Amino acid sequence: MKIRPLRSNDIPSLLELSQQAGWNQTQADWERMIALAPDACHGIEADDRIVSSTTGIRHGHDLAWIGMVLTHEAHRGRGYATALVQHAIDHLRDKVAWIKLDATDTGKPVYARLGFQDETEVQRWERKPGPVEKASSYLIHEYAVDPSFDRAYFGAYRVPLLNALRRDGESCFVVGYGYAMSRPGARARHLGPCVVRSTEAARALVEDVLAKHGGESVIWDLFPSNADAVRLAKQYGFQPMRHLTRMALPCRPDVLPILRNESSVFAIAGFEYG
Ligand SMILES: CC(C)(COP(=O)(O)OP(=O)(O)OC[C@H]1O[C@@H](n2cnc3c(N)ncnc32)[C@H](O)[C@@H]1OP(=O)(O)O)[C@@H](O)C(=O)NCCC(=O)NCCS
Structure with a gap:
Protein backbone atom coordinates (compact mmCIF):
# COMPACT_ATOMS: atom_id res chain seq x y z
CA MET A 1 0.00 0.00 0.00
CA LYS A 2 1.61 3.29 -1.08
CA ILE A 3 0.31 6.62 0.22
CA ARG A 4 1.11 9.67 -1.90
CA PRO A 5 -0.03 13.34 -2.14
CA LEU A 6 -3.03 14.04 -4.36
CA ARG A 7 -2.40 16.04 -7.53
CA SER A 8 -4.74 17.86 -9.86
CA ASN A 9 -4.46 15.11 -12.47
CA ASP A 10 -6.02 12.70 -9.91
CA ILE A 11 -9.27 14.68 -10.02
CA PRO A 12 -11.13 12.39 -12.47
CA SER A 13 -10.62 9.37 -10.17
CA LEU A 14 -11.35 11.50 -7.07
CA LEU A 15 -14.61 12.69 -8.60
CA GLU A 16 -15.52 9.09 -9.29
CA LEU A 17 -15.00 8.31 -5.57
CA SER A 18 -17.20 11.18 -4.37
CA GLN A 19 -19.88 10.41 -6.98
CA GLN A 20 -19.90 6.72 -6.05
CA ALA A 21 -20.67 7.75 -2.45
CA GLY A 22 -23.44 10.13 -3.68
CA TRP A 23 -21.60 13.17 -2.29
CA ASN A 24 -22.02 16.73 -3.55
CA GLN A 25 -18.44 17.75 -4.40
CA THR A 26 -17.60 19.00 -7.89
CA GLN A 27 -14.33 19.19 -9.78
CA ALA A 28 -13.93 22.75 -8.42
CA ASP A 29 -14.29 21.41 -4.84
CA TRP A 30 -11.51 18.85 -5.31
CA GLU A 31 -9.31 21.49 -6.97
CA ARG A 32 -9.92 23.89 -4.08
CA MET A 33 -9.11 21.29 -1.42
CA ILE A 34 -5.87 20.24 -3.10
CA ALA A 35 -4.88 23.91 -3.62
CA LEU A 36 -5.60 24.75 0.05
CA ALA A 37 -3.55 21.84 1.40
CA PRO A 38 -1.25 20.37 -1.26
CA ASP A 39 0.93 18.68 1.37
CA ALA A 40 -1.96 17.22 3.41
CA CYS A 41 -4.31 15.65 0.87
CA HIS A 42 -3.33 12.04 0.27
CA GLY A 43 -4.44 9.00 -1.65
CA ILE A 44 -3.72 5.34 -2.25
CA GLU A 45 -3.24 4.24 -5.83
CA ALA A 46 -4.21 0.93 -7.42
CA ASP A 47 -4.47 0.10 -11.14
CA ASP A 48 -3.17 3.61 -12.02
CA ARG A 49 -5.97 5.43 -10.22
CA ILE A 50 -6.69 6.77 -6.74
CA VAL A 51 -8.91 4.28 -4.89
CA SER A 52 -8.85 5.88 -1.43
CA SER A 53 -8.57 9.53 -0.38
CA THR A 54 -8.26 11.97 2.55
CA THR A 55 -7.90 15.73 2.80
CA GLY A 56 -6.49 17.65 5.77
CA ILE A 57 -7.08 21.38 5.76
CA ARG A 58 -5.48 23.54 8.43
CA HIS A 59 -7.37 26.44 9.98
CA GLY A 60 -4.39 28.34 11.44
CA HIS A 61 -2.50 26.73 14.34
CA ASP A 62 -5.53 25.73 16.39
CA LEU A 63 -7.36 23.32 14.15
CA ALA A 64 -6.99 20.95 11.19
CA TRP A 65 -9.95 19.34 9.45
CA ILE A 66 -9.89 15.85 7.94
CA GLY A 67 -12.35 15.25 5.13
CA MET A 68 -13.10 13.36 1.94
CA VAL A 69 -12.36 9.98 3.54
CA LEU A 70 -13.46 7.75 0.69
CA THR A 71 -12.55 4.27 -0.48
CA HIS A 72 -13.72 2.85 -3.79
CA GLU A 73 -16.34 0.14 -3.16
CA ALA A 74 -14.14 -2.51 -4.79
CA HIS A 75 -11.25 -1.74 -2.40
CA ARG A 76 -12.99 -1.45 0.98
CA GLY A 77 -12.08 -3.40 4.11
CA ARG A 78 -8.36 -3.49 3.31
CA LYS A 100 -11.53 17.32 13.91
CA LEU A 101 -13.88 15.81 11.33
CA ASP A 102 -17.54 15.15 10.63
CA ALA A 103 -18.09 11.39 10.55
CA THR A 104 -20.72 9.37 8.73
CA ASP A 105 -21.98 6.30 10.59
CA THR A 106 -19.77 4.13 8.32
CA GLY A 107 -16.68 6.27 8.96
CA LYS A 108 -17.18 6.62 12.73
CA PRO A 109 -15.66 3.29 13.87
CA VAL A 110 -12.52 3.98 11.80
CA TYR A 111 -12.00 7.32 13.61
CA ALA A 112 -12.97 6.06 17.07
CA ARG A 113 -10.26 3.38 16.80
CA LEU A 114 -7.73 6.14 16.03
CA GLY A 115 -8.65 8.09 19.18
CA PHE A 116 -11.31 10.56 17.97
CA GLN A 117 -14.10 11.29 20.43
CA ASP A 118 -17.65 12.45 19.76
CA GLU A 119 -18.14 16.21 20.12
CA THR A 120 -21.55 17.16 18.74
CA GLU A 121 -24.11 16.33 16.07
CA VAL A 122 -24.27 17.98 12.64
CA GLN A 123 -27.15 17.56 10.22
CA ARG A 124 -27.62 17.97 6.49
CA TRP A 125 -30.96 19.54 5.48
CA GLU A 126 -32.13 19.75 1.87
CA ARG A 127 -34.68 21.87 0.00
CA LYS A 128 -36.20 20.94 -3.33
CA PRO A 129 -36.38 23.68 -6.02
CA GLY A 130 -39.09 26.27 -5.44
CA PRO A 131 -39.41 30.06 -5.66
CA VAL A 132 -38.70 32.31 -2.68
CA GLU A 133 -39.91 35.90 -2.43
CA LYS A 134 -37.59 38.37 -0.75
CA ALA A 135 -39.48 39.85 2.19
CA SER A 136 -36.62 41.14 4.32
CA SER A 137 -35.73 44.84 4.28
CA TYR A 138 -32.07 44.37 5.28
CA LEU A 139 -29.57 45.78 2.77
CA ILE A 140 -27.48 42.95 1.36
CA HIS A 141 -23.89 43.61 0.24
CA GLU A 142 -21.09 41.57 -1.32
CA TYR A 143 -18.96 40.08 1.47
CA ALA A 144 -15.31 41.02 2.05
CA VAL A 145 -13.87 38.46 4.49
CA ASP A 146 -13.45 39.88 8.00
CA PRO A 147 -10.96 37.57 9.80
CA SER A 148 -11.68 38.62 13.37
CA PHE A 149 -15.46 38.37 13.01
CA ASP A 150 -15.44 34.82 11.64
CA ARG A 151 -12.82 33.65 14.12
CA ALA A 152 -14.83 34.94 17.06
CA TYR A 153 -17.70 32.58 16.17
CA PHE A 154 -16.05 29.66 14.31
CA GLY A 155 -13.23 29.51 16.88
CA ALA A 156 -10.23 29.26 14.51
CA TYR A 157 -8.61 31.23 11.67
CA ARG A 158 -9.97 30.11 8.30
CA VAL A 159 -9.43 33.11 6.02
CA PRO A 160 -7.73 31.14 3.18
CA LEU A 161 -10.75 28.83 3.04
CA LEU A 162 -13.26 31.70 3.15
CA ASN A 163 -11.44 33.56 0.37
CA ALA A 164 -11.36 30.43 -1.79
CA LEU A 165 -15.08 29.73 -1.22
CA ARG A 166 -15.90 33.35 -2.00
CA ARG A 167 -13.97 33.17 -5.29
CA ASP A 168 -15.70 29.93 -6.37
CA GLY A 169 -19.22 30.82 -5.23
CA GLU A 170 -21.33 33.73 -4.05
CA SER A 171 -21.36 35.60 -0.77
CA CYS A 172 -23.66 38.10 0.87
CA PHE A 173 -23.38 40.24 3.96
CA VAL A 174 -25.49 42.37 6.28
CA VAL A 175 -23.29 45.14 7.71
CA GLY A 176 -22.79 44.70 11.43
CA TYR A 177 -24.44 41.26 11.58
CA GLY A 178 -22.69 38.62 9.44
CA TYR A 179 -22.42 36.75 6.17
CA ALA A 180 -23.55 33.74 4.14
CA MET A 181 -21.93 31.98 1.21
CA SER A 182 -23.16 29.43 -1.32
CA ARG A 183 -21.47 27.40 -4.03
CA PRO A 184 -22.44 25.01 -6.80
CA GLY A 185 -22.55 21.28 -6.05
CA ALA A 186 -22.86 18.04 -8.00
CA ARG A 187 -26.37 17.31 -6.64
CA ALA A 188 -27.49 20.60 -5.07
CA ARG A 189 -26.30 24.11 -4.33
CA HIS A 190 -24.44 24.21 -1.01
CA LEU A 191 -25.50 26.94 1.44
CA GLY A 192 -22.71 27.73 3.93
CA PRO A 193 -20.81 28.91 5.78
CA CYS A 194 -23.28 31.33 7.35
CA VAL A 195 -22.18 33.15 10.49
CA VAL A 196 -24.59 35.79 11.76
CA ARG A 197 -25.29 37.33 15.14
CA SER A 198 -29.03 37.87 14.67
CA THR A 199 -31.72 35.48 13.49
CA GLU A 200 -33.47 38.16 11.45
CA ALA A 201 -30.24 39.03 9.61
CA ALA A 202 -29.67 35.29 9.05
CA ARG A 203 -33.17 35.09 7.57
CA ALA A 204 -32.33 37.97 5.20
CA LEU A 205 -29.14 36.22 4.05
CA VAL A 206 -30.74 32.79 3.59
CA GLU A 207 -33.61 34.43 1.72
CA ASP A 208 -31.12 36.23 -0.56
CA VAL A 209 -29.44 32.91 -1.48
CA LEU A 210 -32.76 31.10 -2.01
CA ALA A 211 -34.29 33.95 -4.04
CA LYS A 212 -31.32 33.76 -6.43
CA HIS A 213 -31.28 29.95 -6.59
CA GLY A 214 -34.94 28.96 -6.24
CA GLY A 215 -34.60 26.78 -9.34
CA GLU A 216 -32.00 24.52 -7.66
CA SER A 217 -32.06 22.02 -4.82
CA VAL A 218 -30.14 23.49 -1.89
CA ILE A 219 -28.35 21.74 0.96
CA TRP A 220 -27.62 23.32 4.33
CA ASP A 221 -25.40 21.70 7.01
CA LEU A 222 -26.23 22.93 10.50
CA PHE A 223 -25.89 22.23 14.21
CA PRO A 224 -29.26 20.93 15.50
CA SER A 225 -28.31 22.64 18.79
CA ASN A 226 -28.88 25.98 17.00
CA ALA A 227 -32.67 26.08 17.34
CA ASP A 228 -32.94 29.31 15.31
CA ALA A 229 -31.12 27.71 12.36
CA VAL A 230 -33.43 24.66 12.56
CA ARG A 231 -36.50 26.91 12.67
CA LEU A 232 -35.33 28.91 9.64
CA ALA A 233 -34.52 25.74 7.70
CA LYS A 234 -38.04 24.40 8.37
CA GLN A 235 -39.68 27.70 7.45
CA TYR A 236 -37.94 27.73 4.07
CA GLY A 237 -38.96 24.14 3.27
CA PHE A 238 -35.73 22.30 4.11
CA GLN A 239 -35.94 18.76 5.45
CA PRO A 240 -33.35 16.80 7.44
CA MET A 241 -31.59 14.23 5.22
CA ARG A 242 -28.51 12.95 7.09
CA HIS A 243 -26.88 13.23 10.46
CA LEU A 244 -23.14 13.07 11.11
CA THR A 245 -21.06 13.10 14.28
CA ARG A 246 -18.45 15.80 14.77
CA MET A 247 -15.42 14.08 16.31
CA ALA A 248 -12.27 15.59 17.83
CA LEU A 249 -8.71 14.47 18.58
CA PRO A 250 -6.49 16.61 20.83
CA CYS A 251 -2.90 16.74 19.55
CA ARG A 252 -1.36 17.32 23.01
CA PRO A 253 -2.59 16.37 26.47
CA ASP A 254 -2.86 19.98 27.71
CA VAL A 255 -4.81 21.63 24.85
CA LEU A 256 -7.68 23.95 25.71
CA PRO A 257 -11.02 23.40 23.94
CA ILE A 258 -11.78 25.54 20.88
CA LEU A 259 -14.54 27.94 21.82
CA ARG A 260 -17.13 28.05 19.07
CA ASN A 261 -20.31 30.09 19.29
CA GLU A 262 -22.84 27.63 17.88
CA SER A 263 -25.76 30.00 18.27
CA SER A 264 -24.28 32.31 15.59
CA VAL A 265 -23.07 29.56 13.24
CA PHE A 266 -26.20 29.12 11.12
CA ALA A 267 -24.46 26.94 8.53
CA ILE A 268 -21.12 25.17 8.68
CA ALA A 269 -18.81 25.43 5.63
CA GLY A 270 -19.32 21.73 4.85
CA PHE A 271 -18.45 18.31 6.32
CA GLU A 272 -15.05 18.51 4.58
CA TYR A 273 -14.17 21.90 6.12
CA GLY A 274 -15.95 22.23 9.47
C1 LIG B 1 -15.83 4.56 5.48
C2 LIG B 1 -14.86 4.11 4.39
C3 LIG B 1 -14.01 5.32 3.98
C4 LIG B 1 -13.98 3.03 4.97
O1 LIG B 1 -12.99 2.72 4.00
P1 LIG B 1 -12.09 1.39 4.08
O2 LIG B 1 -10.87 1.66 3.29
O3 LIG B 1 -12.92 0.23 3.75
O4 LIG B 1 -11.74 1.41 5.64
P2 LIG B 1 -10.80 0.40 6.43
O5 LIG B 1 -10.51 -0.78 5.59
O6 LIG B 1 -9.65 1.17 6.95
O7 LIG B 1 -11.70 0.02 7.63
C5 LIG B 1 -13.03 -0.40 7.41
C6 LIG B 1 -13.25 -1.78 7.97
O8 LIG B 1 -12.39 -2.74 7.37
C7 LIG B 1 -11.66 -3.46 8.40
N1 LIG B 1 -10.33 -3.77 7.89
C8 LIG B 1 -9.25 -3.01 7.97
N2 LIG B 1 -8.20 -3.64 7.42
C9 LIG B 1 -8.65 -4.82 6.97
C10 LIG B 1 -8.06 -5.92 6.29
N3 LIG B 1 -6.76 -5.95 5.99
N4 LIG B 1 -8.86 -6.95 5.93
C11 LIG B 1 -10.16 -6.96 6.23
N5 LIG B 1 -10.77 -5.95 6.89
C12 LIG B 1 -10.02 -4.91 7.26
C13 LIG B 1 -11.61 -2.51 9.51
O9 LIG B 1 -11.41 -3.17 10.72
C14 LIG B 1 -12.95 -1.90 9.42
O10 LIG B 1 -13.89 -2.79 9.96
P3 LIG B 1 -15.22 -2.37 10.65
O11 LIG B 1 -16.27 -2.81 9.69
O12 LIG B 1 -15.25 -3.12 11.91
O13 LIG B 1 -15.22 -0.88 10.81
C15 LIG B 1 -15.62 3.53 3.16
O14 LIG B 1 -16.53 2.58 3.61
C16 LIG B 1 -16.34 4.57 2.33
O15 LIG B 1 -15.78 5.19 1.42
N6 LIG B 1 -17.65 4.80 2.67
C17 LIG B 1 -18.47 5.78 1.96
C18 LIG B 1 -18.03 7.19 2.29
C19 LIG B 1 -17.97 7.47 3.78
O16 LIG B 1 -18.93 7.29 4.52
N7 LIG B 1 -16.77 7.96 4.21
C20 LIG B 1 -16.54 8.32 5.60
C21 LIG B 1 -16.71 9.77 5.73
S1 LIG B 1 -16.64 10.28 7.40
Whole structure:
Protein backbone atom coordinates (compact mmCIF):
# COMPACT_ATOMS: atom_id res chain seq x y z
CA MET A 1 0.00 0.00 0.00
CA LYS A 2 1.61 3.29 -1.08
CA ILE A 3 0.31 6.62 0.22
CA ARG A 4 1.11 9.67 -1.90
CA PRO A 5 -0.03 13.34 -2.14
CA LEU A 6 -3.03 14.04 -4.36
CA ARG A 7 -2.40 16.04 -7.53
CA SER A 8 -4.74 17.86 -9.86
CA ASN A 9 -4.46 15.11 -12.47
CA ASP A 10 -6.02 12.70 -9.91
CA ILE A 11 -9.27 14.68 -10.02
CA PRO A 12 -11.13 12.39 -12.47
CA SER A 13 -10.62 9.37 -10.17
CA LEU A 14 -11.35 11.50 -7.07
CA LEU A 15 -14.61 12.69 -8.60
CA GLU A 16 -15.52 9.09 -9.29
CA LEU A 17 -15.00 8.31 -5.57
CA SER A 18 -17.20 11.18 -4.37
CA GLN A 19 -19.88 10.41 -6.98
CA GLN A 20 -19.90 6.72 -6.05
CA ALA A 21 -20.67 7.75 -2.45
CA GLY A 22 -23.44 10.13 -3.68
CA TRP A 23 -21.60 13.17 -2.29
CA ASN A 24 -22.02 16.73 -3.55
CA GLN A 25 -18.44 17.75 -4.40
CA THR A 26 -17.60 19.00 -7.89
CA GLN A 27 -14.33 19.19 -9.78
CA ALA A 28 -13.93 22.75 -8.42
CA ASP A 29 -14.29 21.41 -4.84
CA TRP A 30 -11.51 18.85 -5.31
CA GLU A 31 -9.31 21.49 -6.97
CA ARG A 32 -9.92 23.89 -4.08
CA MET A 33 -9.11 21.29 -1.42
CA ILE A 34 -5.87 20.24 -3.10
CA ALA A 35 -4.88 23.91 -3.62
CA LEU A 36 -5.60 24.75 0.05
CA ALA A 37 -3.55 21.84 1.40
CA PRO A 38 -1.25 20.37 -1.26
CA ASP A 39 0.93 18.68 1.37
CA ALA A 40 -1.96 17.22 3.41
CA CYS A 41 -4.31 15.65 0.87
CA HIS A 42 -3.33 12.04 0.27
CA GLY A 43 -4.44 9.00 -1.65
CA ILE A 44 -3.72 5.34 -2.25
CA GLU A 45 -3.24 4.24 -5.83
CA ALA A 46 -4.21 0.93 -7.42
CA ASP A 47 -4.47 0.10 -11.14
CA ASP A 48 -3.17 3.61 -12.02
CA ARG A 49 -5.97 5.43 -10.22
CA ILE A 50 -6.69 6.77 -6.74
CA VAL A 51 -8.91 4.28 -4.89
CA SER A 52 -8.85 5.88 -1.43
CA SER A 53 -8.57 9.53 -0.38
CA THR A 54 -8.26 11.97 2.55
CA THR A 55 -7.90 15.73 2.80
CA GLY A 56 -6.49 17.65 5.77
CA ILE A 57 -7.08 21.38 5.76
CA ARG A 58 -5.48 23.54 8.43
CA HIS A 59 -7.37 26.44 9.98
CA GLY A 60 -4.39 28.34 11.44
CA HIS A 61 -2.50 26.73 14.34
CA ASP A 62 -5.53 25.73 16.39
CA LEU A 63 -7.36 23.32 14.15
CA ALA A 64 -6.99 20.95 11.19
CA TRP A 65 -9.95 19.34 9.45
CA ILE A 66 -9.89 15.85 7.94
CA GLY A 67 -12.35 15.25 5.13
CA MET A 68 -13.10 13.36 1.94
CA VAL A 69 -12.36 9.98 3.54
CA LEU A 70 -13.46 7.75 0.69
CA THR A 71 -12.55 4.27 -0.48
CA HIS A 72 -13.72 2.85 -3.79
CA GLU A 73 -16.34 0.14 -3.16
CA ALA A 74 -14.14 -2.51 -4.79
CA HIS A 75 -11.25 -1.74 -2.40
CA ARG A 76 -12.99 -1.45 0.98
CA GLY A 77 -12.08 -3.40 4.11
CA ARG A 78 -8.36 -3.49 3.31
CA GLY A 79 -7.36 -0.84 5.85
CA TYR A 80 -6.91 1.96 3.28
CA ALA A 81 -9.06 4.58 5.04
CA THR A 82 -7.50 3.72 8.41
CA ALA A 83 -3.99 4.07 6.95
CA LEU A 84 -4.80 7.40 5.28
CA VAL A 85 -6.40 8.91 8.38
CA GLN A 86 -3.45 7.72 10.51
CA HIS A 87 -1.11 9.29 7.96
CA ALA A 88 -3.07 12.58 8.13
CA ILE A 89 -2.88 12.54 11.96
CA ASP A 90 0.90 11.93 11.86
CA HIS A 91 1.31 14.78 9.36
CA LEU A 92 -0.87 17.27 11.26
CA ARG A 93 -0.24 16.40 14.91
CA ASP A 94 2.71 18.75 15.52
CA LYS A 95 1.18 21.62 13.50
CA VAL A 96 -2.14 22.19 15.29
CA ALA A 97 -3.79 21.79 18.69
CA TRP A 98 -6.84 19.85 17.49
CA ILE A 99 -7.81 17.63 14.59
CA LYS A 100 -11.53 17.32 13.91
CA LEU A 101 -13.88 15.81 11.33
CA ASP A 102 -17.54 15.15 10.63
CA ALA A 103 -18.09 11.39 10.55
CA THR A 104 -20.72 9.37 8.73
CA ASP A 105 -21.98 6.30 10.59
CA THR A 106 -19.77 4.13 8.32
CA GLY A 107 -16.68 6.27 8.96
CA LYS A 108 -17.18 6.62 12.73
CA PRO A 109 -15.66 3.29 13.87
CA VAL A 110 -12.52 3.98 11.80
CA TYR A 111 -12.00 7.32 13.61
CA ALA A 112 -12.97 6.06 17.07
CA ARG A 113 -10.26 3.38 16.80
CA LEU A 114 -7.73 6.14 16.03
CA GLY A 115 -8.65 8.09 19.18
CA PHE A 116 -11.31 10.56 17.97
CA GLN A 117 -14.10 11.29 20.43
CA ASP A 118 -17.65 12.45 19.76
CA GLU A 119 -18.14 16.21 20.12
CA THR A 120 -21.55 17.16 18.74
CA GLU A 121 -24.11 16.33 16.07
CA VAL A 122 -24.27 17.98 12.64
CA GLN A 123 -27.15 17.56 10.22
CA ARG A 124 -27.62 17.97 6.49
CA TRP A 125 -30.96 19.54 5.48
CA GLU A 126 -32.13 19.75 1.87
CA ARG A 127 -34.68 21.87 0.00
CA LYS A 128 -36.20 20.94 -3.33
CA PRO A 129 -36.38 23.68 -6.02
CA GLY A 130 -39.09 26.27 -5.44
CA PRO A 131 -39.41 30.06 -5.66
CA VAL A 132 -38.70 32.31 -2.68
CA GLU A 133 -39.91 35.90 -2.43
CA LYS A 134 -37.59 38.37 -0.75
CA ALA A 135 -39.48 39.85 2.19
CA SER A 136 -36.62 41.14 4.32
CA SER A 137 -35.73 44.84 4.28
CA TYR A 138 -32.07 44.37 5.28
CA LEU A 139 -29.57 45.78 2.77
CA ILE A 140 -27.48 42.95 1.36
CA HIS A 141 -23.89 43.61 0.24
CA GLU A 142 -21.09 41.57 -1.32
CA TYR A 143 -18.96 40.08 1.47
CA ALA A 144 -15.31 41.02 2.05
CA VAL A 145 -13.87 38.46 4.49
CA ASP A 146 -13.45 39.88 8.00
CA PRO A 147 -10.96 37.57 9.80
CA SER A 148 -11.68 38.62 13.37
CA PHE A 149 -15.46 38.37 13.01
CA ASP A 150 -15.44 34.82 11.64
CA ARG A 151 -12.82 33.65 14.12
CA ALA A 152 -14.83 34.94 17.06
CA TYR A 153 -17.70 32.58 16.17
CA PHE A 154 -16.05 29.66 14.31
CA GLY A 155 -13.23 29.51 16.88
CA ALA A 156 -10.23 29.26 14.51
CA TYR A 157 -8.61 31.23 11.67
CA ARG A 158 -9.97 30.11 8.30
CA VAL A 159 -9.43 33.11 6.02
CA PRO A 160 -7.73 31.14 3.18
CA LEU A 161 -10.75 28.83 3.04
CA LEU A 162 -13.26 31.70 3.15
CA ASN A 163 -11.44 33.56 0.37
CA ALA A 164 -11.36 30.43 -1.79
CA LEU A 165 -15.08 29.73 -1.22
CA ARG A 166 -15.90 33.35 -2.00
CA ARG A 167 -13.97 33.17 -5.29
CA ASP A 168 -15.70 29.93 -6.37
CA GLY A 169 -19.22 30.82 -5.23
CA GLU A 170 -21.33 33.73 -4.05
CA SER A 171 -21.36 35.60 -0.77
CA CYS A 172 -23.66 38.10 0.87
CA PHE A 173 -23.38 40.24 3.96
CA VAL A 174 -25.49 42.37 6.28
CA VAL A 175 -23.29 45.14 7.71
CA GLY A 176 -22.79 44.70 11.43
CA TYR A 177 -24.44 41.26 11.58
CA GLY A 178 -22.69 38.62 9.44
CA TYR A 179 -22.42 36.75 6.17
CA ALA A 180 -23.55 33.74 4.14
CA MET A 181 -21.93 31.98 1.21
CA SER A 182 -23.16 29.43 -1.32
CA ARG A 183 -21.47 27.40 -4.03
CA PRO A 184 -22.44 25.01 -6.80
CA GLY A 185 -22.55 21.28 -6.05
CA ALA A 186 -22.86 18.04 -8.00
CA ARG A 187 -26.37 17.31 -6.64
CA ALA A 188 -27.49 20.60 -5.07
CA ARG A 189 -26.30 24.11 -4.33
CA HIS A 190 -24.44 24.21 -1.01
CA LEU A 191 -25.50 26.94 1.44
CA GLY A 192 -22.71 27.73 3.93
CA PRO A 193 -20.81 28.91 5.78
CA CYS A 194 -23.28 31.33 7.35
CA VAL A 195 -22.18 33.15 10.49
CA VAL A 196 -24.59 35.79 11.76
CA ARG A 197 -25.29 37.33 15.14
CA SER A 198 -29.03 37.87 14.67
CA THR A 199 -31.72 35.48 13.49
CA GLU A 200 -33.47 38.16 11.45
CA ALA A 201 -30.24 39.03 9.61
CA ALA A 202 -29.67 35.29 9.05
CA ARG A 203 -33.17 35.09 7.57
CA ALA A 204 -32.33 37.97 5.20
CA LEU A 205 -29.14 36.22 4.05
CA VAL A 206 -30.74 32.79 3.59
CA GLU A 207 -33.61 34.43 1.72
CA ASP A 208 -31.12 36.23 -0.56
CA VAL A 209 -29.44 32.91 -1.48
CA LEU A 210 -32.76 31.10 -2.01
CA ALA A 211 -34.29 33.95 -4.04
CA LYS A 212 -31.32 33.76 -6.43
CA HIS A 213 -31.28 29.95 -6.59
CA GLY A 214 -34.94 28.96 -6.24
CA GLY A 215 -34.60 26.78 -9.34
CA GLU A 216 -32.00 24.52 -7.66
CA SER A 217 -32.06 22.02 -4.82
CA VAL A 218 -30.14 23.49 -1.89
CA ILE A 219 -28.35 21.74 0.96
CA TRP A 220 -27.62 23.32 4.33
CA ASP A 221 -25.40 21.70 7.01
CA LEU A 222 -26.23 22.93 10.50
CA PHE A 223 -25.89 22.23 14.21
CA PRO A 224 -29.26 20.93 15.50
CA SER A 225 -28.31 22.64 18.79
CA ASN A 226 -28.88 25.98 17.00
CA ALA A 227 -32.67 26.08 17.34
CA ASP A 228 -32.94 29.31 15.31
CA ALA A 229 -31.12 27.71 12.36
CA VAL A 230 -33.43 24.66 12.56
CA ARG A 231 -36.50 26.91 12.67
CA LEU A 232 -35.33 28.91 9.64
CA ALA A 233 -34.52 25.74 7.70
CA LYS A 234 -38.04 24.40 8.37
CA GLN A 235 -39.68 27.70 7.45
CA TYR A 236 -37.94 27.73 4.07
CA GLY A 237 -38.96 24.14 3.27
CA PHE A 238 -35.73 22.30 4.11
CA GLN A 239 -35.94 18.76 5.45
CA PRO A 240 -33.35 16.80 7.44
CA MET A 241 -31.59 14.23 5.22
CA ARG A 242 -28.51 12.95 7.09
CA HIS A 243 -26.88 13.23 10.46
CA LEU A 244 -23.14 13.07 11.11
CA THR A 245 -21.06 13.10 14.28
CA ARG A 246 -18.45 15.80 14.77
CA MET A 247 -15.42 14.08 16.31
CA ALA A 248 -12.27 15.59 17.83
CA LEU A 249 -8.71 14.47 18.58
CA PRO A 250 -6.49 16.61 20.83
CA CYS A 251 -2.90 16.74 19.55
CA ARG A 252 -1.36 17.32 23.01
CA PRO A 253 -2.59 16.37 26.47
CA ASP A 254 -2.86 19.98 27.71
CA VAL A 255 -4.81 21.63 24.85
CA LEU A 256 -7.68 23.95 25.71
CA PRO A 257 -11.02 23.40 23.94
CA ILE A 258 -11.78 25.54 20.88
CA LEU A 259 -14.54 27.94 21.82
CA ARG A 260 -17.13 28.05 19.07
CA ASN A 261 -20.31 30.09 19.29
CA GLU A 262 -22.84 27.63 17.88
CA SER A 263 -25.76 30.00 18.27
CA SER A 264 -24.28 32.31 15.59
CA VAL A 265 -23.07 29.56 13.24
CA PHE A 266 -26.20 29.12 11.12
CA ALA A 267 -24.46 26.94 8.53
CA ILE A 268 -21.12 25.17 8.68
CA ALA A 269 -18.81 25.43 5.63
CA GLY A 270 -19.32 21.73 4.85
CA PHE A 271 -18.45 18.31 6.32
CA GLU A 272 -15.05 18.51 4.58
CA TYR A 273 -14.17 21.90 6.12
CA GLY A 274 -15.95 22.23 9.47
C1 LIG B 1 -15.83 4.56 5.48
C2 LIG B 1 -14.86 4.11 4.39
C3 LIG B 1 -14.01 5.32 3.98
C4 LIG B 1 -13.98 3.03 4.97
O1 LIG B 1 -12.99 2.72 4.00
P1 LIG B 1 -12.09 1.39 4.08
O2 LIG B 1 -10.87 1.66 3.29
O3 LIG B 1 -12.92 0.23 3.75
O4 LIG B 1 -11.74 1.41 5.64
P2 LIG B 1 -10.80 0.40 6.43
O5 LIG B 1 -10.51 -0.78 5.59
O6 LIG B 1 -9.65 1.17 6.95
O7 LIG B 1 -11.70 0.02 7.63
C5 LIG B 1 -13.03 -0.40 7.41
C6 LIG B 1 -13.25 -1.78 7.97
O8 LIG B 1 -12.39 -2.74 7.37
C7 LIG B 1 -11.66 -3.46 8.40
N1 LIG B 1 -10.33 -3.77 7.89
C8 LIG B 1 -9.25 -3.01 7.97
N2 LIG B 1 -8.20 -3.64 7.42
C9 LIG B 1 -8.65 -4.82 6.97
C10 LIG B 1 -8.06 -5.92 6.29
N3 LIG B 1 -6.76 -5.95 5.99
N4 LIG B 1 -8.86 -6.95 5.93
C11 LIG B 1 -10.16 -6.96 6.23
N5 LIG B 1 -10.77 -5.95 6.89
C12 LIG B 1 -10.02 -4.91 7.26
C13 LIG B 1 -11.61 -2.51 9.51
O9 LIG B 1 -11.41 -3.17 10.72
C14 LIG B 1 -12.95 -1.90 9.42
O10 LIG B 1 -13.89 -2.79 9.96
P3 LIG B 1 -15.22 -2.37 10.65
O11 LIG B 1 -16.27 -2.81 9.69
O12 LIG B 1 -15.25 -3.12 11.91
O13 LIG B 1 -15.22 -0.88 10.81
C15 LIG B 1 -15.62 3.53 3.16
O14 LIG B 1 -16.53 2.58 3.61
C16 LIG B 1 -16.34 4.57 2.33
O15 LIG B 1 -15.78 5.19 1.42
N6 LIG B 1 -17.65 4.80 2.67
C17 LIG B 1 -18.47 5.78 1.96
C18 LIG B 1 -18.03 7.19 2.29
C19 LIG B 1 -17.97 7.47 3.78
O16 LIG B 1 -18.93 7.29 4.52
N7 LIG B 1 -16.77 7.96 4.21
C20 LIG B 1 -16.54 8.32 5.60
C21 LIG B 1 -16.71 9.77 5.73
S1 LIG B 1 -16.64 10.28 7.40
